[in-house]
Amino acid sequence: MMQFFKVVRVFKQLFATLVVLAISVNPVSAETVWPKQAIRIIVTFTPGGAPDILARVLAEYWQKSLGVPVLVENRPGVGGNIGADVVAKSEADGYTLLIGTVGIHAINGALYDKLPFDPVKDFTPISFLASTPNVLIVNKQLGITNLSELIDLAKSKPNQLTFGSSGVGTSLHMSGELFKEMTGVQIRHIPYKGRAQSLPDLVSGRITMLFDNLSSSLPLIKAGEVQALGVTSLKRSPAAPEIPTMAEQGLPGFEAISWFSLMAPAQLPSSIQMRLNRLTRQALTNPEVKAKLLAGGLDPAPGSPQDLSKLIAAESNKWARVVIKSGAKLDQ
Numbered sequence: 001m002m003q004f005f006k007v008v009r010v011f012k013q014l015f016a017t018l019v020v021l022a023i024s025v026n027p028v029s030a031e032t033v034w035p036k037q038a039i040r041i042i043v044t045f046t047p048g049g050a051p052d053i054l055a056r057v058l059a060e061y062w063q064k065s066l067g068v069p070v071l072v073e074n075r076p077g078v079g080g081n082i083g084a085d086v087v088a089k090s091e092a093d094g095y096t097l098l099i100g101t102v103g104i105h106a107i108n109g110a111l112y113d114k115l116p117f118d119p120v121k122d123f124t125p126i127s128f129l130a131s132t133p134n135v136l137i138v139n140k141q142l143g144i145t146n147l148s149e150l151i152d153l154a155k156s157k158p159n160q161l162t163f164g165s166s167g168v169g170t171s172l173h174m175s176g177e178l179f180k181e182m183t184g185v186q187i188r189h190i191p192y193k194g195r196a197q198s199l200p201d202l203v204s205g206r207i208t209m210l211f212d213n214l215s216s217s218l219p220l221i222k223a224g225e226v227q228a229l230g231v232t233s234l235k236r237s238p239a240a241p242e243i244p245t246m247a248e249q250g251l252p253g254f255e256a257i258s259w260f261s262l263m264a265p266a267q268l269p270s271s272i273q274m275r276l277n278r279l280t281r282q283a284l285t286n287p288e289v290k291a292k293l294l295a296g297g298l299d300p301a302p303g304s305p306q307d308l309s310k311l312i313a314a315e316s317n318k319w320a321r322v323v324i325k326s327g328a329k330l331d332q
Contacts, residue, residue, distance in 0.1 A: 039066075039069070042084075043072060043073065045074065046076045047196070055099050057283070057289055058129075061289055076194050077167075081169075084104045087123070100261035106319050111330055112329075122265070123265065123266055124305075127276075128303045128307065129259075129260045134211050134231070139226070146229060154185035163187050164209070165192065171256055182254060218240060231245050232254060239297035264276070
């Protein structure tokens with residue numbers, strides 16, 4: 001009989017141990033199940049721009065390390081809102097991700113009267129990805145070589161010069177609005193769906209000037225097809241140190257950089273969120289990946305989800321003031 005009770009005690013202890021192990025293993029096993037199918041990364045602009053470059057670099061690196069297809073899908077339009085809405089309404093399972101932008105998460109909330117999604121509440125922050133200065137470029141036929149000459153020309157021809165951007169509400173559009181505010185010039189904004197449409201129009205002279213990501217415009221600048229007048233960061237870019245800043249040309253404090261982040265739909269399980277964060281850090285700190293991005297004018301700087309949330313809050317306050325001063329207001 002004693003032997004029987006001893007066996008029962010052993011089984012009870014074994015069962016208790018198994019329960020503890022099951023509880024402790026479940027969170028890990030839930031994470032290791034992901035990914036088991038293709039991942040898609042939504043880019044809210046046309047191919048070739050900085051967000052598209054980032055997405056394809058991540059996709060290439062992850063596809064090798066994860067063993068599943070990682071697809072890049074371009075969904076341009078309405079200042080990034082079309083693609084962002086797709087992600088906001090997707091399953092929070094880690095298989096649909098978004099290259100977030102300053103426009104989507106820090107500008108559009110103030111610019112649009114109605115959005116089909118909340119720029120903050122409908123997304124799970126994963127990591128900051130990279131930033132790039134914007135650059136003001138002009139049509140070569142103008143014969144203008146510095147910012148002072150452009151300002152003089154614009155003041156002599158109010159509302160006759162035009163500036164393009166890759167969409168309403170983007171940091172490129174807001175760069176132009178900030179330029180107008182700080183100089184007092186009157187120039188007309190011409191929004192495009194992406195750089196693939198705006199750059200040919202600049203080269204041909206259909207528009208006068210264009211704010212673009214430096215990383216996107218560098219090939220045309222180096223080829224001499226457009227004239228670069230100034231970068232919108234406070235310091236010169238290592239990728240093009242010969243281009244002066246707007247600030248050093250008489251516009252102190254002028255800063256309007258484009259930044260990009262990795263986002264997922266709201267309510268993403270924390271285990272997948274943190275795994276994606278680790279994967280992002282691994283990719284962007286890889287020497288080959290980092291060198292490739294730096295050469296293209298992008299400065300990679302992965303961080304925590306918490307740091308990204310703080311940045312979005314600060315940038316939202318900053319750009320809301322610019323939107324209000326510009327008087328810009330749009331319907332979705």
